[in-house]
Amino acid sequence: MMKIAVLIGSPKGAKSTSFRLFKELQGLVNGEHECQELILDNPEVSAAGLQAIAESDILILSFPLYFDGIPGHFLACLPIIAKMIENQKHKPTVYALVHAGFFEGKQCVNAIACCKNWVAGMAAIWGGGVGIGAGAALASLKQVALGQGKRKSLGVAFTALAKAISDKRQVPDAYLSPDFPRFVYKLLVHRNWYASLKHHNLKRKDLYRRLP
Numbered sequence: 666m667m668k669i670a671v672l673i674g675s676p677k678g679a680k681s682t683s684f685r686l687f688k689e690l691q692g693l694v695n696g697e698h699e700c701q702e703l704i705l706d707n708p709e710v711s712a713a714g715l716q717a718i719a720e721s722d723i724l725i726l727s728f729p730l731y732f733d734g735i736p737g738h739f740l741a742c743l744p745i746i747a748k749m750i751e752n753q754k755h756k757p758t759v760y761a762l763v764h765a766g767f768f769e770g771k772q773c774v775n776a777i778a779c780c781k782n783w784v785a786g787m788a789a790i791w792g793g794g795v796g797i798g799a800g801a802a803l804a805s806l807k808q809v810a811l812g813q814g815k816r817k818s819l820g821v822a823f824t825a826l827a828k829a830i831s832d833k834r835q836v837p838d839a840y841l842s843p844d845f846p847r848f849v850y851k852l853l854v855h856r857n858w859y860a861s862l863k864h865h866n867l868k869r870k871d872l873y874r875r876l877p
Contacts (some may be wrong), residue, residue, distance in 0.1 A: 667698040667833065670721035670757075674728030675737030676710075685804045686762055686797065687813060690725075693827035708741035715749055716733040723792075723830055724757040729800070730765040731820060733775045743783050750807040753789040757786045758833055760792040760826060764800025768847050770840035771796065777838055793829055793836035796821045799843045799850055807834075817844045 671691075675681035684702075691700065701712075701717045710718075718724065720723060728739050733744070750756065761780045763773040773796025784791045792858040797803065803819050812820025829836035843850060 666677045666836045668717075668720055669694075669698050669700045669725065669830075670718045671700060671702045671725045671727065671737075672718075672825050673702060673704050673706075673743075674726060675734055676706045676736065676738060676743075678706045679785065681728055681729070681800045682764055682804045683762070686764060686800060687725065687727040689804075690762065690823050690827055693811075693823055695827070695831040703743050705739055708738045710745050715746070715790050717758075719749055720747055721757050723833065724759045724789075725762070725830070726759065727762040728776075730763055730767070730776055733772065733783040735776055735779055741833065742862060746765070747783060747787040753812050756787075756789045758790040758792040758835075760830060761794035763794065764797040764798070764804075766801065767849050768798045768842055770798035770834055770842050773840060791835065792833075793826060795826055796838070796840040797822075798841060802850060802853060803843055809845075818842070 671687055673679070673681065678684065682793070684704075687702075688751075703714045703717065703837065705714075707845070713869045750788050759780070761777055762782075763776045765772045765865040767824055777794040777796055778796060781791050799820065803816055806815055810820070811815045811823060822841050825836055839855065858872070859869065862871065
């Protein structure tokens, strides 16, 4: 039985897109495994969390893209973890899920490169990563099955990654965008902005208001 430690690097914790995407991936992983989810929503790692990471065979990072990189609070946790892992003989295989608000998953390439450098620096094993464009939109389409319709590419990438995790082997990094046109995504984003304005008793013109 494998031990899997999952690091959720979103400040929104268990309510985040990072968490929801991981749970969908987890449903595809075969075999018996003990999975511990660690919510890292501040720049600290508990002693219990470090212990779980030290004992893990698989380490999965799941976080949102911030300015083409890793969220600051989560980034602060990584050296703490690396210091522990680099001094132990047992090295985990590391996988990463990075999701962006951008339509193009390729926007996550630098963040995944940072993860790979982190893994190399502590002499662990890089298993593979998935960069997901429009991550929040894809995670919210619960009525669409993975691998179908608007989530076809997400399902293909998650199936390949889950199989690699199940076999504890490497898989090529993958970058994906939603299976619908970019202009449709733009319309959806604008609609969300307008709904948020209405919720806060604001109007569209308030978006363009300049503060003195």
